[in-house]
Amino acid sequence: MHVVPDTMSKATTPPLLQMRGITKEFGPISALSGVDLDVYPGEVHALMGENGAGKSTLMKVLSGAHARTAGTIWVDGREIDIRGPDHAKALGISIIYQELSLAPNLSVAENMLLGREITRFGLLDRAAMHRNCAGILNDLGVDFDATDKVSTLSLAQRQQVEIARALLADCRILVMDEPTTSLSSKECENLFALIHRLRDQGLAIIYISHRMDEIYALSDRVTVLRDGRYIGCIERENLSEQRLVQMMVGRDASTFYQKQHSPAPFSEVLLSVQNVGDGARVFGASFDLRAGEVLGIAGIVGAGRTELARLIYGADPKTAGQVTLDGQGLRIGNPLDAIHAGIVYLTEDRKGEGLFLDMSVSANVNMATMDRDGRGLGLLDGAKAKARTLDAIESMRIAVSGPETKVGSLSGGNQQKVLLARLLQTNPKVLILDEPTRGVDIGAKSEIYHLIEKLAAQGSGIVVISSELPELVGISDRILVMREGRIAGEVGGTSDMPIDAETIIALATGSVAKNETFARG
Amino acid sequence: MVDDVARRKRALRASIQALGMLPVLLLICLMFQFLSGMAATGSIVEAFQSGRFLSPQNLSIIAQQASINTVLAAGMTFVILTGGIDLSVGSILAASAMVAVMTSLIPGWGMMGIPAGIGFGMLLGAVNGGLVAFAKLPPFIVTLGSLTAVRGLARLLGNDKTVFNSELPFAGLSGPAFLGISWLTVIAFAVILVSWLILRFTALGVRIYAVGGNEVAARLSGIKVWVVLMFVYVASGFLAGLGGVMSSTRLLAANGVQLGQAYELDAIAAVILGGTSFVGGVGTIWGTLIGALIIAVLSNGLILIGVSDVWQFIIKGLVIIGAVALDRYRLNGSVRT
Numbered sequence: 001m002h003v004v005p006d007t008m009s010k011a012t013t014p015p016l017l018q019m020r021g022i023t024k025e026f027g028p029i030s031a032l033s034g035v036d037l038d039v040y041p042g043e044v045h046a047l048m049g050e051n052g053a054g055k056s057t058l059m060k061v062l063s064g065a066h067a068r069t070a071g072t073i074w075v076d077g078r079e080i081d082i083r084g085p086d087h088a089k090a091l092g093i094s095i096i097y098q099e100l101s102l103a104p105n106l107s108v109a110e111n112m113l114l115g116r117e118i119t120r121f122g123l124l125d126r127a128a129m130h131r132n133c134a135g136i137l138n139d140l141g142v143d144f145d146a147t148d149k150v151s152t153l154s155l156a157q158r159q160q161v162e163i164a165r166a167l168l169a170d171c172r173i174l175v176m177d178e179p180t181t182s183l184s185s186k187e188c189e190n191l192f193a194l195i196h197r198l199r200d201q202g203l204a205i206i207y208i209s210h211r212m213d214e215i216y217a218l219s220d221r222v223t224v225l226r227d228g229r230y231i232g233c234i235e236r237e238n239l240s241e242q243r244l245v246q247m248m249v250g251r252d253a254s255t256f257y258q259k260q261h262s263p264a265p266f267s268e269v270l271l272s273v274q275n276v277g278d279g280a281r282v283f284g285a286s287f288d289l290r291a292g293e294v295l296g297i298a299g300i301v302g303a304g305r306t307e308l309a310r311l312i313y314g315a316d317p318k319t320a321g322q323v324t325l326d327g328q329g330l331r332i333g334n335p336l337d338a339i340h341a342g343i344v345y346l347t348e349d350r351k352g353e354g355l356f357l358d359m360s361v362s363a364n365v366n367m368a369t370m371d372r373d374g375r376g377l378g379l380l381d382g383a384k385a386k387a388r389t390l391d392a393i394e395s396m397r398i399a400v401s402g403p404e405t406k407v408g409s410l411s412g413g414n415q416q417k418v419l420l421a422r423l424l425q426t427n428p429k430v431l432i433l434d435e436p437t438r439g440v441d442i443g444a445k446s447e448i449y450h451l452i453e454k455l456a457a458q459g460s461g462i463v464v465i466s467s468e469l470p471e472l473v474g475i476s477d478r479i480l481v482m483r484e485g486r487i488a489g490e491v492g493g494t495s496d497m498p499i500d501a502e503t504i505i506a507l508a509t510g511s512v513a514k515n516e517t518f519a520r521g
Numbered sequence: 522m523v524d525d526v527a528r529r530k531r532a533l534r535a536s537i538q539a540l541g542m543l544p545v546l547l548l549i550c551l552m553f554q555f556l557s558g559m560a561a562t563g564s565i566v567e568a569f570q571s572g573r574f575l576s577p578q579n580l581s582i583i584a585q586q587a588s589i590n591t592v593l594a595a596g597m598t599f600v601i602l603t604g605g606i607d608l609s610v611g612s613i614l615a616a617s618a619m620v621a622v623m624t625s626l627i628p629g630w631g632m633m634g635i636p637a638g639i640g641f642g643m644l645l646g647a648v649n650g651g652l653v654a655f656a657k658l659p660p661f662i663v664t665l666g667s668l669t670a671v672r673g674l675a676r677l678l679g680n681d682k683t684v685f686n687s688e689l690p691f692a693g694l695s696g697p698a699f700l701g702i703s704w705l706t707v708i709a710f711a712v713i714l715v716s717w718l719i720l721r722f723t724a725l726g727v728r729i730y731a732v733g734g735n736e737v738a739a740r741l742s743g744i745k746v747w748v749v750l751m752f753v754y755v756a757s758g759f760l761a762g763l764g765g766v767m768s769s770t771r772l773l774a775a776n777g778v779q780l781g782q783a784y785e786l787d788a789i790a791a792v793i794l795g796g797t798s799f800v801g802g803v804g805t806i807w808g809t810l811i812g813a814l815i816i817a818v819l820s821n822g823l824i825l826i827g828v829s830d831v832w833q834f835i836i837k838g839l840v841i842i843g844a845v846a847l848d849r850y851r852l853n854g855s856v857r858t
Binding site: 339345356374 | 722723724725726727728730731734735737738739740741742743744745802803
């Protein structure tokens with residue numbers, strides 16, 4: 001791929017921040033390998049890449065949260081070894097994360113001066129603190145006071161407090177990680193105006209976003225990362241959507257796992273989801289799942305994929321919509337109802353929401369089916385449970401010493417298999433698998449792919465949510481793309497859109513013109 | 522070399538882990554036997570054989586003294602295994618004892634005092650459970666509230682007076698069952714046995730561990746979390762009610778003000794000494810039994826060797842902290858601490 005050298009036009013002024021060959025390894029896994037980034041004063045520099053491309057890791061290295069494994073960082077032309085978050089702050093580097101880090105019960109000024117409060121005779125000098133902050137707040141043109149309690153402010157206002165706090169700390173490099181995620185379009189406009197003003201004052205701004213329109217509206221240059229590698233840096237003049245998407249996707253999906261079978265296109269509809277929503281994060285989602293079909297759901301993190309799955313499974317209450325299985329309307333109020341109906345859900349958070357780490361493999365595998373295997377009066381049938389566990393250990397090739405091994409001591413791949421084994425004990429008709437291969441080694445990954453394929457061949461309907469596009473493209477018969485809580489489009493199947501990563505990214509980031517129609521099945 | 526040390530360390534840790542607090546209990550017993558003998562004879566040589574601590578009579582007294590706390594601690598084990606806490610057991614014990622004795626005074630009802638007392642305890646446990654399971658209030662707050670409110674209720678029941686029944690029809694429960702062992706001891710052991718059966722051999726037992734280990738995962742795997750929570754708080758109330766009946770048989774009376782004061786603390790101490798994790802999901806009922814015995818042995822032994830009341834408190838407290846510190850070390854090598 002042709003890549004523009006990134007030292008072109010700004011050569012006259014030296015970069016404020018230079019990162020060269022930044023490498024970060026977590027044990028055997030390298031999250032970043034040899035990434036370069038140059039940021040000049042007075043520019044908005046966008047950082048783009050798929051989920052897991054390494055943007056956050058790079059910013060954590062910059063902020064001192066992670067120590068880099070290799071590479072060099074210059075600030076103002078001086079080689080710097082960033083020792084920690086405090087050191088980064090002293091160097092003028094501030095990061096505003098998606099989850100704002102303000103203390104809601106303190107005032108705006110107290111938050112801005114957290115850790116370096118102004119005191120007189122050991123007591124807080126509130127008047128001085130407020131005076132100190134009022135100036136910066138005034139410059140920002142905000143519509144609240146330094147004395148206001150943060151808990152009374154809107155999300156957009158709190159963001160402004162964070163920006164003000166960074167400016168008060170003499171910030172010169174400001175990193176914003178998807179700042180518009182929860183803002184209204186009016187609030188976004190205000191934020192953009194503010195970012196432009198700050199840029200014109202000479203601040204260097206690193207802007208992380210998935211939204212193509214924001215990249216267009218804001219950025220002077222765009223650096224693209226992929227799989228922890230530096231792919232290239234594009235000047236504003238050369239910005240093209242197609243090119244960005246290509247750089248972000250890059251790899252050749254055809255070398256990835258490809259499923260063997262294509263489903264009977266007219267097999268019966270197994271699961272029908274109609275206008276399901278929760279009024280906050282998922283809106284009017286509708287789709288059909290056929291027997292034997294593997295339906296992928298793509299979308300950036302926060303697009304509402306997991307939320308939709310949880311609504312279908314009854315893990316969260318839905319406020320609208322209907323779920324039909326085998327032509328029968330279901331009333332699902334909790335996960336137990338879903339399991340009884342034949343729908344199971346594999347959580348994306350294996351340790352937090354899936355497994356009982358202190359309990360045995362056997363207890364974990366049989367957790368959802370103890371009643372069925374019981375001997376009346378709630379007594380457990382230990383022999384049956386053990387037999388089922390041994391069965392699962394063998395058929396899924398779980399590497400454990402025995403059914404009584406604690407799950408917490410297993411590797412990620414084996415833990416995932418244990419969790420899958422639990423779902424399969426219930427003989428489900430529909431499986432919703434949320435990030436089924438996250439944190440799983442290559443070998444277990446391919447076994448999970450084959451399992452999915454086998455289950456589909458046996459007539460189950462399978463929904464796979466994944467942030468790994470090549471994986472999704474490889475195993476799905478059809479893919480729904482979600483954006484901002486809605487199903488934004490569909491590729492494959494009866495739609496005329498091809499199953500490829502470029503199309504999916506375009507849909508997920510909203511870069512496809514809105515008036516383009518999708519043939520929906 | 523380093524490997525060898527590490528392996529030995531691991532092996533040591535594994536064996537400590539399997540035995541739990543049993544070695545501590547035995548060590549304390551042997552120590553009291555020695556010290557009691559020394560106090561009596563003044564001779565180190567004859568101290569061990571002439572000690573009174575390990576005599577059959579004294580052991581049976583210890584077992585009886587441990588019985589009520591064991592029963593309360595069994596209920597507390599259920600609750601703590603789910604990650605909760607029940608601070609109200611002492612107050613529930615007092616209220617249940619009041620109900621039991623008052624019911625036994627009604628002509629012709631006599632023995633009905635037992636189910637009345639236990640039933641009242643279950644009812645109060647159900648209120649706790651309902652507030653935790655349905656109103657989703659923190660167990661600490663709920664039971665801290667009922668600790669106070671039920672104490673008031675216990676006083677209200679007898680118009681703030683002690684109720685007596687010298688003819689208590691179930692007074693025989695504090696008498697000997699066989700071989701000089703009290704019925705109270707038998708009841709306590711039966712409670713431990715039934716608790717063990719529930720925790721080890723029923724779906725409910727597995728679910729109690731599951732809810733304590735990972736409540737979100739429990740819900741997602743189709744467990745009715747509210748059923749489990751209701752069960753543990755009702756069980757704790759049931760056992761506190763049973764404890765109330767048991768204490769009424771020893772006193773032939775019940776008093777809303779003093780009865781059961783601070784019992785919840787001994788019960789919690791027993792559970793924690795038994796190695797049950799305070800955050801839930803890990804622990805055994807046998808550990809709790811050993812914990813309750815350690816507390817009883819300490820009280821009995823310290824009196825036996827003539828330690829003053831003041832020092833008894835200090836020593837008991839330090840032993841609890843020391844034992845739990847040992848427990849931290851014990852759990853260090855395992856999956857989660």
